[in-house]
Amino acid sequence: MADTPFIIQEHQFQRIKSILARLCVECAARAVFLVDRDGQPIAFHGEIGEMDTTSFASLAAGNVAATSSMAKLIGEDVFPAVVHEGERESIFISVIGRSLLVVVFDERSTLGLVKIRTKRASHEVAALLDEVSRDSEAISASNNSFFAEITDEDIDSLFS
């Protein structure tokens, strides 16, 4: 059986967005993403432009999954952060439980600043995601969710 769905309610999504917006300013970052470790994008803020955010989220998760497995092979439990430094653009990924806080920054910021600011935001994000997980389980268990009302016709209509 698959996991319990992760259900983000509107007020929670707005709180996530506001944490990301603040972090983006504090880090002088180009963009900030919150991504699930399984590759699902949760939210983002900043200069996205034409960037394919869905692919970006999937690749960030794949990247962390691979480095975490490498950590285990050398006897380390986990790498709590992953950094990629480019000539102009860099990426800092902080692992927060089952989610990833990804900061994209350029020469307007520094790795040190990004690390410090991300650490503080990570605690807030972790608490909020715990709340989302608890609420998701309650909503799924209550079976009162809107999804219980989905009919066979609704599903069939996707494929007609």
Next chain:
Amino acid sequence: MTFINYASREINCKIVYYGPGLCGKTTNLQYIYDSTAPQAKGKLISLATETDRTLFFDFMPLELGTVRGFKTRFHLYTVPGQVYYDASRKLILKGVDGVVFVADSQDERMDANIESLNNLEENLQSQGYDLSTIPYVLQLNKRDLPNVTPVNELTQELVRKGEPVFEAVATNGTGVFDTLKAVAKQVLTELRKG
């Protein structure tokens, strides 16, 4: 794990194409990608070797339409089929909502199919899932080749729980969308159950 966002009114699900090396997992995704309208799909990302063998995964997001006002987006992944990439396969199964097993119908690939299917069951278990309860479809690919095992023999060896079975020729699209629809439908039906 299905992601539901009430703010953006989106449902995101993860489907993984599994199977032995060179069975046609990437070809399934490539056909879906080539046949889908640009507005319904994202980029097809392939982390492949120089010889086009899947190294880590292929990925494409696909939007199927709306259910009661919610956009349904399926994230399609393939795993690397070669035996020695097992660590990567385990990682890609994390958070999976539905699995397609692509079997290679050629006679000489029967053992590889069985080995890969056993590997799928083990890797699902190691991630806390059970093949008997997860949305699952079996695709018998390469039915156009001359040296294929009869369908009844393949199903006898490979069917695990009465799952939907589709004959396919992924290179020309035969059975590709039927397979996808069947697994997507099961995933959404699971979601309704809560």
